[in-house]
Amino acid sequence: MIRITDQIEIDERDLAWAFVRAAGPGGQNVNKVATAAELRFDAMNALLPEDMKQRLRILAGRQMTQDGVLVITSREHRSQERNRDTALAKLVALLRRAAVRPKRRIATRPTKGSKERRLQSKAKRSGTKKLRSGKPSFD
Numbered sequence: 001m002i003r004i005t006d007q008i009e010i011d012e013r014d015l016a017w018a019f020v021r022a023a024g025p026g027g028q029n030v031n032k033v034a035t036a037a038e039l040r041f042d043a044m045n046a047l048l049p050e051d052m053k054q055r056l057r058i059l060a061g062r063q064m065t066q067d068g069v070l071v072i073t074s075r076e077h078r079s080q081e082r083n084r085d086t087a088l089a090k091l092v093a094l095l096r097r098a099a100v101r102p103k104r105r106i107a108t109r110p111t112k113g114s115k116e117r118r119l120q121s122k123a124k125r126s127g128t129k130k131l132r133s134g135k136p137s138f139d
Helices: 028-032 050-063 080-099 112-133
Strands: 015-020 036-042 069-074
Touching: 015 080, 036 080, 050 069, 050 080, 069 080
Parallel strands: none
Antiparallel strands: 015 036, 036 069
16 A cells, blocks of 8 residues: 555555656667556546545646546656656655645735725826826926
């Protein structure tokens, strides 16, 4: 079990791993060894709260398929094991961000003093602009 928060855990059996050859520099190692890790996690069928699934869909963006499968790739390292650890860390970080419920915004009204300061600054700025547009005097 992989702990996300105190209440939320995901089972390692829900993760599907695939290893492919990584592109880019690396010499012959790139051509021989499948080091890039691809992690697939079916988020929509997992035992997660519904509100978390909604936030996860928004946060994941293009990493989530139409079917709700989260695809995370890692190809930063030369070893398969380190790429696997990095992909898992990315998944846990994304799930932790989705687990945080946003605070509800409480609507407040501006104070009387802030309204007065705003109007004074607008009047001052208006006066400055009026002085600029006046015709020049040739004294």
